[in-house]
Amino acid sequence: MKNILNIKGATKISKTTQSQINGGISPGPGGYDLSKCGCDCAGRVTGPFYCQFSIGCLQVYTCDDAQTS
Structure with a gap:
């Protein structure tokens, strides 16, 4: 743990300061539009780049399940 303080520019912050840090994968107040994400027949994620994350x-394969002969 002490080695991390050897990194240039790294500083130790208090637990109070740590509790005030907010984060996540959201790019802003609206976040990502997950309604644009989906799956194709082979089980691959489709949609914008963020969908895969x-x-x-x-x-x-589930696309042909509804078809019966």
Whole structure:
């Protein structure tokens, strides 16, 4: 733990200061629009780049389940 203070520019902050830090994956107040994310028939994530970090898809083929002959 002491080695981290050897990094140039690193400083130790108090627990109070740490509790005031907010973070997350959201780019702003509106966040990401997860309604643009989805899955294709092969189980791959579709949509904007952030979808691959926000959702997961089952790795199964499901698109032809509704079709019966």
